[in-house]
Amino acid sequence: MWMANETHIRDLINRLARLDSAQGWTGDLNPTQLAMLSYLGQANRFSKSPSHVAEYLGTTRGTATQSLKSLQQKGYVAERRSEVDKRVISYELTVTGREMSRSPAPLQAAVSSLSTKERQTFHQLLQSALLDVLARNKGREFGLCKNCQHHQESNKGPYCALLDVELTRDEADQICYEQVSG
Amino acid sequence: MWMANETHIRDLINRLARLDSAQGWTGDLNPTQLAMLSYLGQANRFSKSPSHVAEYLGTTRGTATQSLKSLQQKGYVAERRSEVDKRVISYELTVTGREMSRSPAPLQAAVSSLSTKERQTFHQLLQSALLDVLARNKGREFGLCKNCQHHQESNKGPYCALLDVELTRDEADQICYEQVSG
DNA sequence: ACTATTAATAGCGACTCGAAACTATTGCAA
DNA sequence: TTGCAATAGTTTCGAGTCGCTATTAATAGT
Secondary structure, eight states, X not given: OOOOOHHHHHHHHHHHHHHHHHHHTSSSOOHHHHHHHHHHTTBOTTSOSHHHHHXXXXXXXXXXXXXXXXXXXXXXXXXXXXXXXXXXXXXXXXXXXXXXXXXXXXXXXXXXXXXXXXXXXXXXXXXXXXXXXXXXXXXXXXXXXXXXXXXXXXXXXXXXXXXXXXXXXXXXXXXXXXXXXX | OOOOOHHHHHHHHHHHHHXXXXXXXXXXXXXXXXXXXXXXXXXXXXXOSHHHHHHHHTOOHHHHHHHHHHHHHTTSXXXXXXXXXXXXXXXXXXXXXXXXXXXXXXXXXXXXTSOHHHHHXXXXXXHXXXXXXXXXXXXXXXXXXXXXXXXXXXXXXXXETTTTEEOOHHHHTSBOTTOOOO
16 A cells, blocks of 8 residues: 555546547547537626636637637537627537537546546545635635525525525526625 | 436536646646546556557547657657567656646636535546546546456565566556456 | 726747658568 | 568657737727
8 A cells, every 4th residue: 555645636637638639639629629618608697708717717808709710610619709898708518518518528428437426526636626726826716506606596596695696596597707605 | 405316417527527628737737648647657568658648538549659759759658669568658757747647627726615525426426427438438448457357466466467567566566458356 | 197906919939739751670481 | 481460669741739928999988
């Protein structure tokens, strides 16, 4: 038996992600594009701009712009400019894009062979590591809307106190840029 | 409380790797080069060729060649041709390369804030997922020499029955391409 | 109105990626 | 021994990411 040290865990995470990505190259999307597609499929309507995508994935706005344009050209996303702030663009998944974002990967299959208990532990450990890294980078959490300080339950349903808008049940389960756990 | 499903775990792994990589861009190395450097720092003398690097990282020989040449030009690795098989090249870390490969990353810091028990569990879960993915891809394990079927303890020290060579203590702790767990 | 800030974009050079073609060396078998 | 297949490494191609540095447009603050 040997010590599971920090370097080994880091290497495992990187290798897993890399092998998973390597599979993702098949098809006409590369790993970055696939990750963006997946993010857009989970994000709420306030969190689908190039800036949000860039911050979530730890890349630059420049790359986000290019990748999203590429996705748009391939027909997986459609752009929509905001009426309120004309600088803001929101990228919505098309039907094709939604299908693509749900295609299974080898890593998912591997994870599903774990027991429920193991999965929960795994998720918790990854989440913990992620929050730690984000704190160090001053990055945003991008947690779920319903796990947010500003999330409230009014008599009409879910409500966001920060943006002062009513939400659908689905939206409460989505990723939000503004999410602050508390 | 909600279910920790496969997709979320996959996304967490990918995001962690991505944020970790994003930091890796600082300096004159990119994430792939850094990963290769890290691998070479842990691999034994039989596992340092472009092919091995490519297979470990799930990329192609072409990319491995280019990246290693780039690392060589920057002075982090040195190439050495094998006497036995003149096709084979082995890339050794230089002193500068060894320093660079040990520079800490935010993800390592995050992992080290976990308890020893958590780290062990984390490591085990990641290892399990990795073996599963590798099995699906028919990929090699690249485990440690000393955890191998062919590893033996002779009166002179560690010994590899497959390659019929004697090993140093250090080498038994290194990554080996030929490793088969048993 | 002037200014600072913010969102998105464009261009540059270095690089990764898959894929395919290519060279050199080795191994096997007739 | 000669011939051929397999293997190790390289090269080239086009598409695309990445950090970086402008640049444009819209918004916010004074």
